[in-house]
Amino acid sequence: MNARIVDIETVDLRFPTSRELDGSDAMNPAPDYSAAYVVLHTDHPEVPEAHGFTFTCGRGNELVVAAIRVVAERARGMAVQEIADDLGGFARHLAADSQLRWLGPDKGVLHLATAAVVNAGWDLAGRLAGKPVWKLLADMPPEAIVDLVDWRYLRDELSPGAALDLLKRAEPGRAEREAELLHRGYPAYTTSAGWLGYDDAKLRRLCEQAVADGWDSIKLKVGADLADDQRRCAIAREVIGPDRKLMIDANQTLGVDEAINWHRGLAEYDIHWFEEPTSPDDVLGHAAIQRAIGPTRVATGEHGQNAVLFKQFLQAGALGICQLDACRLAGVNEAVAVLLLSAARGVPVCPHAGGVGLCELVQHLSIFDYIAVSGSLENRMVEYVDHLHEHFLDPVRVREAHYLPPQRPGYSAEIHRESLRRFSFPDGAEWA
């Protein structure tokens, strides 16, 4: 019963996705989807390992791996049951080194690394409890959920007491909503059709395939050339018809006024949301864009550095769709904070996914959101990209454009050993 974290293993894992231009967009012409990966080894006989990672686009992944080693070292020797019993304390402990704090605070490489280690802690807690993380969360009493969050910089917007009230109001319907999701799954949309590197013929074919596969919301990458985007949106809208949702994503390439003009050039294609129109740091810029482009909703969050930023986006009315990222935020705890802040303002959370394993993670967060936080599916859906799932022990299961809740204990983060070896950079067989 005194099992502890006894060793820390890291892997610099990179998939050569740039060879096919999968994942290409206006800001990221040729990413190599990568994961800075961590295994916490324990001396617990039944839970000898817990897994976590953060996603990156390739170069620089080694910096995040190095940062993970620094952060995870703070977990060495900790008792696994104590981590599981106080996941709020665990997350705060990992972030509490005052010298390291200078490197952020709470953003960039060190925050990405903290996400990987916090998420590994949640994987550990799920395995110990024999529950997937969404279920671990959804079974927590409201008081315990509130304790997960670091409220220091958030309470001027949402007090812990108000968060508790919100969670208590959602408590009565938890069992029904869980049963509903187990039966039907959580709604998804697809980005697989619309990468910027695909030509028109491939775009058309993939849109047709998406419709045939039952998707009713698809997303296109835009932002490099407006005339190209008009032609591509016309193709997509023609194929999907007037009733399905079409979203666009500029991946931050535009200035504020430029984004407003860009939307004007595409508005005739009935855009449901306009994602990452400009700098992800620009709360007031997004607020100006949101005022200009309604009823199209501004969507952003995959580069949302921390909960303090999301707090301001919500306060300023600067986003209509909150796209938190499971690894950009410092793991489950900070994601829970953003779910609570969003629910309090009535803003739907549609998490960013894709990359390496982001689908595997965020499904847990959205399922929890529906069961225990917002209690709503209105305008909510999780991004789905059909890349790289084959490397996971517990890959997402998508049926009729819905995520089926994962059943294995933990956070669905574990990658097959063979994949860890083969795609290890720079010495794995794929790179050597």
Next chain:
Amino acid sequence: MNARIVDIETVDLRFPTSRELDGSDAMNPAPDYSAAYVVLHTDHPEVPEAHGFTFTCGRGNELVVAAIRVVAERARGMAVQEIADDLGGFARHLAADSQLRWLGPDKGVLHLATAAVVNAGWDLAGRLAGKPVWKLLADMPPEAIVDLVDWRYLRDELSPGAALDLLKRAEPGRAEREAELLHRGYPAYTTSAGWLGYDDAKLRRLCEQAVADGWDSIKLKVGADLADDQRRCAIAREVIGPDRKLMIDANQTLGVDEAINWHRGLAEYDIHWFEEPTSPDDVLGHAAIQRAIGPTRVATGEHGQNAVLFKQFLQAGALGICQLDACRLAGVNEAVAVLLLSAARGVPVCPHAGGVGLCELVQHLSIFDYIAVSGSLENRMVEYVDHLHEHFLDPVRVREAHYLPPQRPGYSAEIHRESLRRFSFPDGAEWA
């Protein structure tokens, strides 16, 4: 004439300042002031080296050094004269790797590293021109200054054309202001008296010494315990009398409402500015604090991650003193952007200094600001802390509470070889 960058050298430099509690504050109880240091080696016969660094608080410095290696690699092989002729292009090139961008964007470890390399580029350009960087900047035509800046995310607040007009308006008085600074120096204030780790007797003695040395503005660290802070502010105000300025700095320890209450508890001591009251990311929180505590000014910026954040602080009326950091921002170029944005809104820039070598760098920026941008000294002063200057080849010279403009070519960034060896971590004599 085709001299190039031929090699890159980095040093993980750490000073054991935590042993004396120099630099202690409510958020940083025991920092080891450190520098992630880079030398660009060239094959230019007269300018064989250029130096740059970024400041950190100790642990994690190795991560910034590793990131510097990644960023500086992008400069390898570049022609030194081309760098000097297009410093805007140089800075944009260093930040233009789309895969690395995911790790920020434009913030955290990678941005700190970019600062070091950009600053080394400015040191190189100054040495080539035979001018200190402030003079290199102050001699540039307005058009060339505007070209230093990446305007993509800033032009909704300040267009390049408006920036040009601002610079042209300041052009006529440049020579007079330069002569004035060469004669009298640029105003400074001292933080050396008020570190949180000092006891009351030491605080009193240092305040008395500061008055004797001619300082008329001093700053105290606060934010751990209000009763302690009231006692310490009372001591400081008693010693400095009613006419000198007293500033306080909470180093981000407080929530928004808590900060407002804290100020209320100290207002009787006539606080000129309240620095870093809460999260450095919280534009709207600072705006609320500024509305509540006037005429005391909100001051922040040493953790201001990039120019997009400063843009919003200015737009929201969230700060009364802009404290940009020479290494937190991505070097001289982004600092120039923030000088321009601040001047356009009439907000005084009082740069953050202290640490390792920040005084050496920011004096160049403030001198340039007075000569060629804001043209004003009103409510402007540069922080001064008397730490670690002995390690620099061209240390700051402070006379009667004024910085005397540096005269050696370059950015005053070079540290003595003997110090680089002795304080190199973990193998230098000081650490081994």
